[in-house]
């Protein structure tokens with residue numbers, strides 16, 4: 001076991017190792033481009049090495065390791081060996097063993113899982129404390145001797161004041177989180193967790209872990225992270241690069257489905273119908289309703305001869321193809337191929353050879369029949385027909401039809417104005433025509449807010465892959481928010497996906513959790529109780545003579561502390577509060593921000609000021625859920641400032657505090 005001085009020298013070895021890796025990768029770029037056998041391999045090798053060099057040089061500078069495992073003599077595999085564990089593998093000198101092991105390697109698992117009761121062969125677990133990139137301390141737990149304590153370094157990491165974007169948690173992943181991070185690639189899982197239990201953190205680390213453990217498979221198929229909005233994506237975007245993973249696609253569902261610009265807004269009633277699962281059947285019928293019955297034989301000219309396929313045979317071909325439940329576009333091709341094949345059989349019976357040019361010519365001759373019976377169609381044309389009310393069918397009620405159909409239909413598809421919900425419907429039709437690109441693994445955050453139709457859009461993209469679904473039923477704010485996870489997992493195409501609860505909160509201090517929990521009873525959701533890891537923190541409820549004045553005062557006080565300050569208000573109050581703060585010289589900058597309640601999901605601030613809870617609760621149908629989200633963004637301190645009475649669901653406990 002080394003002293004702090006020894007460990008500092010080890011840091012030097014790591015720095016040298018990293019330098020060697022970077023130089024090696026750069027040299028290899030130059031050599032790799034000229035040594036490969038052919039141009040194709042040269043290009044591939046060059047691209048691989050370049051991206052490695054780029055990755056290494058762009059990687060944010062951080063501590064090279066955060067932990068160390070010393071195995072005891074009776075460990076079967078690692079007897080007497082020691083390993084430093086870090087964010088990335090660092091190679092040793094002269095081809096020797098690595099100086100740092102990647103946290104995702106199998107041996108590193110014991111760092112997260114071993115304990116006094118089950119040491120897993122580990123004699124000593126060491127955690128390191130850093131100030132920037134300077135090693136300052138370490139703590140040892142002699143697990144084999146039954147020693148395991150609450151770590152000071154761990155507590156400090158969890159309780160540190162927050163500033164800026166989200167950071168990785170590799171040094172402090174907890175056993176219940178590690179189970180989820182390292183779950184099998186083929187397992188689709190759903191994580192239900194109260195605010196701050198680390199769902200997002202777990203999802204991002206799972207992406208990094210899967211890319212390490214199944215690199216080849218996932219490099220081809222890709223990993224997709226879906227978040228609720230841009231602010232959230234900006235907040236989490238640095239985590240995966242810090243873990244050495246640059247290639248994960250991180251986006252919102254709206255952006256993923258954005259095939260046309262959104263220039264119109266639905267009424268809530270229309271949006272509710274458009275997001276209902278029954279719309280899938282409405283659209284399916286509208287699309288397949290375009291397929292007609294052959295009403296005459298096909299006659300295809302071929303020189304002076306005309307090939308004929310009877311009406312009866314054509315009907316059989318169309319019916320058989322329909323029964324195969326292929327994507328609409330594939331079905332069209334299949335019908336064409338089958339009609340051509342029927343003609344080819346006739347030609348061959350007459351001793352004619354059917355070469356490629358002949359087949360193409362006959363296929364062209366079949367096209368008019370195809371256009372009449374199984375026409376090529378674009379998603380927008382189908383949806384245009386539905387919203388114009390062309391295809392009223394039994395699926396929706398008259399009132400529902402009235403809600404979604406255009407009062408004044410646009411003159412053509414081209415002039416139609418589409419809404420956000422229409423994007424989802426267009427995607428549904430596009431998916432019926434042709435299967436979209438799938439991913440090897442999709443991580444879906446804030447999944448409780450997805451509508452059944454949005455779930456189907458995700459399911460289409462993970463049909464042959466797996467899913468990590470993250471959410472909290474209590475934080476559902478959309479009119480179609482989930483009330484049960486098994487039902488959502490079924491809509492997401494993974495009915496057998498396991499639902500697992502995370503129950504320790506790492507963000508919100510106990511006093512704040514208690515306040516937020518009083519709202520839970522009013523929210524009418526079944527979620528497991530959570531305990532907060534944090535006993536620190538402060539909650540203050542202030543009745544102010546005027547809201548703006550009260551908020552200005554609270555912000556002034558908050559800025560005296562270290563860390564970020566977030567003022568969260570009903571969307572309609574944001575402008576007035578921002579200008580009131582500006583008038584007092586309190587401008588939103590890196591540390592202070594004023595956020596509409598509708599945009600704070602998934603975010604956190606060290607100090608939160610929730611302005612006028614009643615206004616947040618009243619602003620929308622699920623306003624109490626929105627208030628629950630707002631109240632649970634605080635890491636260290638929560639100020640609730642109100643000029644009007646608090647919502648009754650909250651006031652009981654707030655008065656007590």
Ligand SMILES: Nc1ncnc2c1ncn2[C@@H]1O[C@H](COP(=O)(O)OP(=O)(O)OP(=O)(O)O)[C@@H](O)[C@H]1O
Pocket residue numbers: 157158167168169172173174177193194195196197198199200201202472475506507601602603604632
């Ligand atoms: N094991 C851990 N060690 C240190 N910090 C952690 C750990 N787990 C979670 N955290 C921290 O707790 C905070 C909340 O995590 P995260 O945002 O992932 O929670 P969440 O469950 O997604 O919350 P919400 O439901 O509010 O979106 C973050 O600052 C995260 O870094």
